[in-house]
Amino acid sequence: MILLSLAWKSLKNRKLTTSLTLFSIALSVGLLIGVEHVRRGVREHFSHTISQTDLIVGARGGTLQLLLYAVFGMGTATNNISYATYDKLRQHPAVKWTIPYSLGDSHRGFRVIGTTEDFYKEYRYRQDRQLVFAAGKPASEVFDVVLGHTVAQQLGYTLGDAIVVAHGVTSGRGIIQHDDKPFRVVGILRQTATPVDRALYITLEGMEAMHIDWQAGAPPRPGEAISAAQIRKETIQVQQITAFLLRTKSRMETLRLQREINTFADEPLMTIIPGVALSELWRTVGYAEDALKVVTIFVMVVGLLGMLMALYTSLHERRREMAILRAVGVGPWKILSLLILESGLLSMLGSLGGVVLVYSLLLIFQPIIEKAFGLYLPLMTLSGVEYVYLALTILGGCAIGLIPALKAYRNTLADGLSMRL
């Protein structure tokens, strides 16, 4: 107890070096915990891009490809699903809801997705968050379009604006514009910080209507075009969709249903379970985090070495102090423990400071990061790994403290009670 109080007072006496050492340890621990926190946050965020969807169904192809075009708006599908097949599966008794996606067109670099009103009703992300309208309402008419948050912000559209969709997925102005059939903005979604923000949503009929007069993938010849005014929603037959999201009534049925769809007789289909596919994808892009981790561990080591230097250089001026302690009956082993206690205190307080630093920075920058990068970093409690980091830091601090402590031990034995300096 007295040793602890001595260690504490001694540290307090050397305010400048102590606070600098504390600061450097806190920074290193903060970086270590911060990187781990951000990593977990990004991963969490990533795996919560889509939730409550049990299966994603698409035409047979690569599973990664399906995940990318259905969830992340990247790449394209090689094949479509016929609407008849979709209709059959939609009415399957085990299915609770479906959200169809019809892909292929874009607007100034953003994808245009044909879907139904179920999308606005049933789509969930980050566990149970629903899509919310910042303004307007879902697209229900043929030429209605709803904008994702990023689209509306970057292009500066408001309700009632007219939009021309480009054929194919292109950045900038497309080669072929569906300029004979402009869409009208009826709704703008709130930010979700998911790929949903980066797309425009129309009805399946709207998607079909743009291509209604097309022949074999080419625009209509002059005279064969059907004008927008002639098109009625009721008369449009949706022919195909690209993929659909599916929720089962009971999750127990997911695997059975997956097998059933994978072996669907009418058409070659493929299903993926979002959670599984997402973690597979994460693993392939996870190398960067290892590199980051190595760097932060080095920063930690540098922080502890700073403490070593501060303690070691202070030993010389403390030889008198050690002799006095010896004179009043403090044994060399106790002097060793005193020094270790000091480094232990430093690394403990430094670690604590680091944790406080991380949480206060998170608290301050959380909304800013969410706004700027669309990345939501939840204030998570410390994970097992982070506790291990903290424990290792403190243990490492004590272990490093052993070096000046042993030096002090040898000094006290050599000096005895003399004040030889």
Place this chain on the structure above:
Amino acid sequence: MEAAVALHDVRFGYTPSRMILAIPTLTIARGETCFVFGPSGSGKTTLLGLLAGILRANAGQVIVLGHELTSMSNAARDAFRGAHIGYIFQMFNLIPYLNVLENILLPCQVNASQRQRLGTTSMHEAAQHLAQRLGIADLLIANVLTLSVGQQQRVAVARALLGAPELIIADEPTSALDADHRAQFLTLLFESCTHTGTTLIFVSHDRALMPHFDRSVGLADINLLARPSRL
């Protein structure tokens, strides 16, 4: 009554091949004030190290207050020193990050046996009392770095005396003081030792102090290995 200190055929060297201290016999009675003098190199510091139990003799017996130190373990000697011996250095007696009172209380806080010896008197009361007698009562919460050398040495005396140890070892405690303060300091030290019946071993090279003491020992005379430093 047994002696406070008794040395028999003590031999000591920092390396076994080179002995620097060989004392056939030395006895200091309890309650005595003993002046140990000798030129540098005569082994003063080494003798004090042996008496305080910091150093262990290579041969012979070092008996302090009835305890044979040579056969004790290192930890036991540390505990013994903490419990029975007060030590005063030449200068820089105080730990800079503790205030005056904390410095005085240090031995009592480190050693349970010292606290027990105080009995019902609390450490603080005892410290207060000592400070009063030594004229440093109004400095108790002062930062030790603001004290004059004379004041620092008085604090050191208070620390050495707290818990009324049987033996006080003082290693040239007056060499940093001027003549006026030296006399004043000695008076205080003697008064305090008499008051508690403490044995005092006082080491100095300054023979002018000799008349104040009960007896004096020339280290060059008793140490067979003392290097003759006379030219």
